Amino acid sequence: MTNSIESLPTPRHPDPSDAPSLRWGIIAPGGIANDFTDAIRMHTRQKVVAVGSRTLERAAAFAARHGFERAYGSYEELVADPEVDVVYVASPHSEHVAHALLAIAAGKHVLIEKPMAVTAAGARSIAAAARAAGVFAMEAMWTRYLPQTDIARQLLADGMLGDVEVVTADFGGAAPFDPASRLYDPALAGGALLDLGVYVVSWASFALGAPEHVFATGKLAPTGVDAQVALVLSSPGGGQALLSTSLLAGTPSLGTISGTKGRIETDAPFWGPSGIRFQSRGGTELHWVDPYGRPYRQGMSYEAAALARYISEGLTDSPLHPIDEAITTLATIDEARRQVGYLNVAGGAQ
Missing domain, CATH: 3.30.360.10 (Dihydrodipicolinate Reductase; domain 2)
Structure with missing residues (x-):
C-alpha cells in the first residue's frame, strides 16, 4: 500500500447535534458536570433532566443554573427517577465504582468520567454488572x-x-x-x-x-x-x-x-x-x-452524542x-x- 496522499480524511460524524435525544441524570454536580452539561446543551439534542447530590441545596442550585427542575438530595433518588435514561457519573473517581453500580442496578445506562475506576478490578466490576443488566456502560474518554x-x-x-x-x-x-x-x-x-x-x-x-x-x-x-x-x-x-x-x-x-x-x-x-x-x-x-x-471541554459533546447513537443502535x-x-x-x-x-x-x- 502506498502512503501517497493529497488531503487528510474527513472526520466521520463530526456534528454531535445529529444524535438521537436521551434524558440524562447527573450524579455529583461539580465542575466537570457543569462543563459537560453546558457542552451538551450548546451542541447536542441531549437533555439533562435531573441531578443528584449529597445535599438537596447543591443539587437545586445546579438545576437552577442549567434550567431544569428535578433536583435530588441523594444519588439513590436520582437513579430511581423513571424519566432518566442515562446517568453521567461525575463524582471524584474514588467514587465511580459505587455510583456506577448504583445506576446500573436501577437499570440505567451509564457514562462514567475517566478513569472509570481507580483500579482495573474496579472497572471489571462495572463491566460485569452492566453486561448482566444489559445496559450500556462507557468510560468518558472523550x-x-x-x-x-x-x-x-x-x-x-x-x-x-x-x-x-x-x-x-x-x-x-x-x-x-x-x-x-x-x-x-x-x-x-x-x-x-x-x-x-x-x-x-x-x-x-x-x-x-x-x-x-x-x-x-x-x-x-x-x-x-x-x-x-x-x-x-x-x-x-x-x-x-x-x-x-x-x-x-x-x-x-x-x-x-x-x-x-x-x-x-x-x-x-x-x-x-x-x-x-x-x-x-x-x-x-x-x-x-x-x-x-x-473548544476545550465543549468537545465532551461528541462523547455524549456517540453514546446516544450507540444506544439507539442497540449496542451495549x-x-x-x-x-x-x-x-x-x-x-x-x-x-x-x-x-x-x-x-x-x-x-x-x-
Missing part, C-alpha cells in the same frame, strides 16, 4: 470521539503510517500542593496518573494496543500519591510508547504516532479539540485544524473505546503506580 482522533484512526487503518514504532504523549499541569485536595489525597485516589495520565496511557493504547511491558519511574508527593511519572510501554509488536504526566509542571500536551511510512503530530492539547498534522516519509505534510467551534459497548480497553488502560496504570511506590494500589478504593 478524546476518542473527537474529529481529529477520527482522522488519526483512518490514517492508521489505511496504513498511511506503516508499522507504528514510537508513540509519545504528555499531560502535565502545575497544581499547588494541598494535602486535602482531591489531587493529593490518597483517600480520594489522588495522583497524576489517574487524573491526567489516563489520557496519555489511553493515547498509547489507541495506537499500539495493550502493552506487553510497563516501565515507570516517578516522584511521590508528601501524601504518598504520584506527583510525576514517566512511562515506557512496549507492545507485543515491538512498538514503544514514551509517556509523561505531572502535577508539578505544565507540559505541552502533545501526542505523536510515528511509523515506518509517516507520522502524526497533534496540535495542543491532544486530548481536546485542536488539530492534527500528517507527514509522510517522502516529505508530504498536511495540517488539519478543527473548524467546528467546540462503545466500538471506539470498548470497556475492556478501559480495563487494560487501568491495568497499565495499576502497574505504573506499583512501580513508583504509590501506597494505595491494592488496598485502596476501587
